[in-house]
Amino acid sequence: MSQRDLLLRIVAASVTASRKAAEIVRGVLKSGDLGIVEKTGKNDLQTEADRAAQRCIVASLHKQFPKVAIFGEESLDPMEKIPDDYVTKDLDPDVMSKVCPEIYKNVTDDQIVIWVDPLDGTAEFTQGLLDHVTVLIGIAVNGEAKAGVIYQPWYNYEAGPEAEMGRCIWGLIGLGSFGFTRQVPPADKNLITTTRSHSDWIVTEAVNSCEPSEIVRVGGAGHKVLLLIEGKVHAYVFASKGCKKWDTCAPEAVLHAIGGRLTDLLGKPILYHEKVQRKNAGGVLATLYSHQWYVDKIPQEIRENFVSDTPSEEMLQLKQQQGASVAAGGDSSAASTGANWEGSSVDPPEYTQKTDEKFSSKPKI
Numbered sequence: 426m427s428q429r430d431l432l433l434r435i436v437a438a439s440v441t442a443s444r445k446a447a448e449i450v451r452g453v454l455k456s457g458d459l460g461i462v463e464k465t466g467k468n469d470l471q472t473e474a475d476r477a478a479q480r481c482i483v484a485s486l487h488k489q490f491p492k493v494a495i496f497g498e499e500s501l502d503p504m505e506k507i508p509d510d511y512v513t514k515d516l517d518p519d520v521m522s523k524v525c526p527e528i529y530k531n532v533t534d535d536q537i538v539i540w541v542d543p544l545d546g547t548a549e550f551t552q553g554l555l556d557h558v559t560v561l562i563g564i565a566v567n568g569e570a571k572a573g574v575i576y577q578p579w580y581n582y583e584a585g586p587e588a589e590m591g592r593c594i595w596g597l598i599g600l601g602s603f604g605f606t607r608q609v610p611p612a613d614k615n616l617i618t619t620t621r622s623h624s625d626w627i628v629t630e631a632v633n634s635c636e637p638s639e640i641v642r643v644g645g646a647g648h649k650v651l652l653l654i655e656g657k658v659h660a661y662v663f664a665s666k667g668c669k670k671w672d673t674c675a676p677e678a679v680l681h682a683i684g685g686r687l688t689d690l691l692g693k694p695i696l697y698h699e700k701v702q703r704k705n706a707g708g709v710l711a712t713l714y715s716h717q718w719y720v721d722k723i724p725q726e727i728r729e730n731f732v733s734d735t736p737s738e739e740m741l742q743l744k745q746q747q748g749a750s751v752a753a754g755g756d757s758s759a760a761s762t763g764a765n766w767e768g769s770s771v772d773p774p775e776y777t778q779k780t781d782e783k784f785s786s787k788p789k790i
């Protein structure tokens with residue numbers, strides 16, 4: 426198979442891996458032992474389902490695409506033995522039946538970064554809100570989210586034994602998104618979705634400033650973008666630095682592939698190259714329509730709390746005056762203290778990925 430299908434093959438492998446990961450997380454729930462661990466605090470949990478799903482996805486993709494950088498949310502022991510039946514190597518036939526858009530024909534391994542959120546909506550998972558949970562695999566090319574898989578393992582779990590459990594939504598910009606029914610949201614309302622478990626006054630103020638007719642508080646970045654693409658809400662507004670690249674890469678690509686946008690709160694692009702800071706320090710704003718209307722609604726006193734991945738013109742000038750080089754992902758505090766932006770573009774130790782070391786073929790940050 427030619428190199429021109431590389432991106433399509435990664436998407437097809439990701440669809441298969443997400444399906445396997447969904448089986449695994451359903452199995453963990455059935456076992457009754459979630460193995461909950463607090464990471465940075467009680468609002469930041471990890472369960473055996475998160476760990477097992479990441480092992481499955483990262484090992485499956487790494488086996489098939491050993492030169493592609495893969496970053497997973499969870500810090501896992503890279504020396505750990507992965508069970509053989511966790512590794513899938515099949516390419517999803519539906520994805521492979523499509524023709525890869527011409528624009529990707531020259532894409533090479535070193536231009537691709539895969540962002541894996543093995544289980545998005547962990548807080549809701551531990552509380553039994555199962556339809557808030559998704560498995561996310563985002564594929565970035567040259568730092569831009571281009572393709573994504575959103576698998577919802579417990580879709581239909583309340584629809585009775587006849588209903589097929591779980592569904593896979595995937596998308597590739599230039600080709601479209603598949604696996605769901607697109608609907609237009611009600612024209613006479615302004616329904617806004619945001620977090621239910623990571624809220625504070627800025628989060629609430631930002632939503633209120635967008636004049637919602639109703640606020641839909643649910644878990645998961647993946648789940649909220651599903652609400653958008655199915656026309657159940659008009660916007661997803663999250664004025665927080667809590668989301669990371671693995672939360673937004675796949676949802677952004679799926680949304681963008683049908684004409685929507687996911688940016689930071691300032692309307693600036695979120696970047697996904699391997700050295701970018703993991704945190705979405707600019708917050709998250711996603712819409713299918715009227716994106717700029719929502720950007721303009723965010724008041725200045727809220728905007729001031731957020732920093733885009735793309736350095737602003739003023740910051741570039743400041744750095745030039747200081748005679749230092751600028752790396753995307755640097756933050757204003759690093760600039761003002763004269764710290765090295767390259768070094769400050771990674772997260773504090775709790776977010777560094779041991780997994781990166783084993784599965785990234787790239788030079789270490």
Ligand SMILES: Nc1ncnc2c1ncn2[C@@H]1O[C@H](COP(=O)(O)O)[C@@H](O)[C@H]1OP(=O)(O)O
Binds near residue numbers: 665
């Ligand atoms: N403060 C936070 N700490 C840790 N994870 C967060 C935080 N805020 C958001 N997230 C991640 O972003 C997702 C979307 O946020 P929310 O559900 O609050 O709307 C969460 O499900 C969680 O992903 P994950 O469950 O994969 O850790």
Ligand SMILES: [Mg+2]
Binds near residue numbers: 469470498547
């Ligand atoms: Mg988490």
Ligand SMILES: [Mg+2]
Binds near residue numbers: 546
């Ligand atoms: Mg997440």
Ligand SMILES: [Mg+2]
Binds near residue numbers: 498544
């Ligand atoms: Mg997660």
